[in-house]
Amino acid sequence: MVLDREGSTHPEGGSLPETVLFDMDDTIFDHSLTCRASLVAIRRTWPFLRSVPLDTLWHEYLRLLEVAHVDVMLGRRSAEDARRERFVLLAELCGRKIAGTDAEVISRSYRREYQLRRRAVPGAIPFVRRLSRRATIAIVTNNTVSEQEEKLRFLGLDRTVDFLVTAEEVGAKKPDAEIFQAALSRTGVRATDAVMVGDSWESDVLGARAAGIRSVWFNRFAVHPDPPLEVPEFRSFRSPDRVEALLRSRASMREPGAAARSSR
Numbered sequence: 247m248v249l250d251r252e253g254s255t256h257p258e259g260g261s262l263p264e265t266v267l268f269d270m271d272d273t274i275f276d277h278s279l280t281c282r283a284s285l286v287a288i289r290r291t292w293p294f295l296r297s298v299p300l301d302t303l304w305h306e307y308l309r310l311l312e313v314a315h316v317d318v319m320l321g322r323r324s325a326e327d328a329r330r331e332r333f334v335l336l337a338e339l340c341g342r343k344i345a346g347t348d349a350e351v352i353s354r355s356y357r358r359e360y361q362l363r364r365r366a367v368p369g370a371i372p373f374v375r376r377l378s379r380r381a382t383i384a385i386v387t388n389n390t391v392s393e394q395e396e397k398l399r400f401l402g403l404d405r406t407v408d409f410l411v412t413a414e415e416v417g418a419k420k421p422d423a424e425i426f427q428a429a430l431s432r433t434g435v436r437a438t439d440a441v442m443v444g445d446s447w448e449s450d451v452l453g454a455r456a457a458g459i460r461s462v463w464f465n466r467f468a469v470h471p472d473p474p475l476e477v478p479e480f481r482s483f484r485s486p487d488r489v490e491a492l493l494r495s496r497a498s499m500r501e502p503g504a505a506a507r508s509s510r
């Protein structure tokens with residue numbers, strides 16, 4: 247059994263793993279809801295963006311962002327260029343053809359709103375700080391070094407997080423086992439002494455599992471992809487004792503029917 251940094255164990259649920267790996271976007275940094283709030287703001291200035299429901303616009307924005315993400319991460323195109331194109335396509339969705347110059351103005355305005363409105367996932371910062379006193383903390387993220395370093399500074403976690411492991415730097419992205427193996431090697435722990443916490447079923451839960459790391463699913467938006475595995479899950483950091491108990495529990499994954507899903 248691995249003792250935590252204070253040398254204590256927790257009889258009710260085992261000791262805290264030596265290393266806790268966290269996803270960044272939509273686990274600690276509230277990316278999706280910041281996008282939504284920014285779209286709400288720019289719809290006030292450009293009413294044609296209100297011709298489709300907000301949720302339609304939001305989901306399409308997130309989808310287009312995901313499509314362009316790899317090219318931006320690998321430096322094949324700039325974030326600004328990809329954002330401009332997103333607004334050309336969103337305008338089309340709203341029945342409006344816009345010129346590149348208009349897309350540029352809207353894109354800049356969106357970016358301004360995003361920077362003003364960005365925030366942490368509620369409860370995530372105190373939770374990471376609390377664990378950092380007793381475990382090594384690493385971020386494992388499908389993003390660039392500069393963007394995620396800046397976010398850590400913005401969140402005030404740059405001195406709390408011990409390691410930042412990015413897809414850009416490793417050259418592989420979640421769910422590839424390679425990025426998790428890089429995180430283990432960087433933090434110097436065995437897979438069995440780590441746990442992964444993230445919001446993405448595919449990238450975080452299945453990815454970690456493929457690398458032999460157990461995972462705890464932050465099922466924030468109550469998504470049910472009909473998982474073929476029973477995975478401990480939670481929907482909010484607002485009950486930190488409960489989330490920590492899930493991290494300490496060694497019973498992380500069972501085949502369906504072997505045990506009831508963890509309580510929410």
Ligand SMILES: [Mg+2]
Binds near residue numbers: 271272273445446
């Ligand atoms: Mg995420």
